Amino acid sequence: MxxxxxxxxxxxxxxxxxxxxxxxxxxxxxxxxxxxxxxxxxxxxxxxxxxxxxxxxxxxxxxxxxxxxxxxxxxxxxxxxxxxxxxxxxxxxxxxxxxxxxxxxxxxxxxxxxxxxxxxxxxxxxxxxxxxxxxxxxxxxxxxxxxxxxxxxxxxxxxxxxxxxxxxxxxxxxCGYSPRMRLDLTVNILTSHAVNKGLITVFGGQQKRPxxxxxxxxxxxxxxxxxxxxxxxxxxxxxGGDNYRVIEIAEMAREVVGGDVKIEIADVIDERSYHISSEKIKNVLGFIPKRTVRDAIADVKKAFENGLIPDYQNTRYYNIKRMRELYH
The missing domain is CATH 3.40.50.720 (NAD(P)-binding Rossmann-like Domain)
Known part of the structure; x- marks a missing residue:
């Protein structure tokens, strides 16, 4: 059944x-x-x-x-x-x-x-x-x-x-592309900025993010x-899959997107930093991620190129903007 x-x-x-x-x-x-x-x-x-x-x-x-x-x-x-x-x-x-x-x-x-x-x-x-x-x-x-x-x-x-x-x-x-896309998640944000602005703003950059x-x-x-x-x-x-510093993710986005993408460093606004271990789930269930952050960046880039994210500034891609519309 x-x-x-x-x-x-x-x-x-x-x-x-x-x-x-x-x-x-x-x-x-x-x-x-x-x-x-x-x-x-x-x-x-x-x-x-x-x-x-x-x-x-x-x-x-x-x-x-x-x-x-x-x-x-x-x-x-x-x-x-x-x-x-x-x-x-x-x-x-x-x-x-x-x-x-x-x-x-x-x-x-x-x-x-x-x-x-x-x-x-x-x-x-x-x-x-x-x-x-x-x-x-x-x-x-x-x-x-x-x-x-x-x-x-x-x-x-x-x-x-x-x-x-x-x-x-x-x-x-x-991270990566979804038909209900979010552009307010670290990898997706940095990729969107690289594709649409040619400029990636990194706040701090040394924080580790899984x-x-x-x-x-x-x-x-x-x-x-x-x-x-x-x-x-x-x-x-x-x-978790890849654990990288935020600046490393930005550099990857610049490489994958190509062209003359610039990176600027701004003051830290989110100090959370941690490097998680996924050894337990690997040992117990044999689960090992098959894709990488670079794959996710490439997927989001391709989605932009194929018109699957038609207006990157639309509030539906940003949870906080949509929530403000609903509750303010």
């Missing part, structure tokens, strides 16, 4: 790549998404016979109960994403990134869901001096977004039981659907 999977946030940046991938693998997929950032990406799967799309708010328990009916596995991606958006409306962020997660986990168990895959973030570590940040190091989140990600992990993981398999993924910053290609993180979520329960139940895994 085919598994029934609910993807919350299934039309978001990551969800827009994950949902078609799950359908291609033969799963029945239900998407729950409020669709604040438009419906462009739903064209890939809205007419697929094995996909059901529910436009709704993750805070609405009536809608969530409907979305959970008959579901075997939940992949929870929905969130107020990134630090500026979280700070814009802290009350909303608390409701979506914490309260709604508590409710979703409870309702999932009550509905007979057998597996719950939670999308956390490597930002829960804060600023670390260790050369490799592993899952057993203390969490020292700095921002509201990171603090709520850290707070929801135990809510998910402590529900582990014989018939409920929870797992959390502390993802590195995702990155993972969008096709790798979505491959991982698909892998977790079928991974042996005994290997993942109650576990948390880092998931």
């Amino acid at each position: 085919n598994q029934n999977i609910l993807v919350t946030g299934g039309t978001g940046y990551v969800g827009c790549v994950l949902t078609p991938k799950l359908l291609k693998l033969g799963y029945n997929v239900r998407v729950l998404d409020i669709m604040w950032f438009g419906e462009e990406c739903t064209k890939q799967f809205e007419d697929h016979p094995d996909c059901e799309l529910i436009q709704g708010d993750i805070r609405d328990e009536t809608i969530v109960k409907r979305a959970l009916a008959g579901i075997d596995t939940v992949i929870h991606l929905a969130a107020i994403s990134n630090d500026p958006c979280s700070d814009l409306n802290p009350k909303l962020t608390q409701q979506v990134n914490y309260d709604a997660v508590k409710s979703l986990v409870r309702l999932s168990k009550n509905s007979g869901v057998r597996r719950f895959i939670g999308a956390s973030s490597s930002s829960v570590y804060g600023i670390k001096s260790e050369p490799d940040v592993t899952e057993d190091l203390p969490l020292e989140p700095i921002t509201l977004y990171a603090k709520l990600k850290a707070a929801t992990e135990p809510i998910i993981l402590t529900e582990k039981s014989a018939d409920f398999v929870p797992v959390c993924i502390r993802s590195a910053t995702v 990155n993972i290609h969008i096709d790798d993180i979505t491959d991982l979520y698909a892998l977790l659907v079928e991974a042996p329960a005994e290997k993942i139940a109650g576990e948390v895994f880092n998931a």
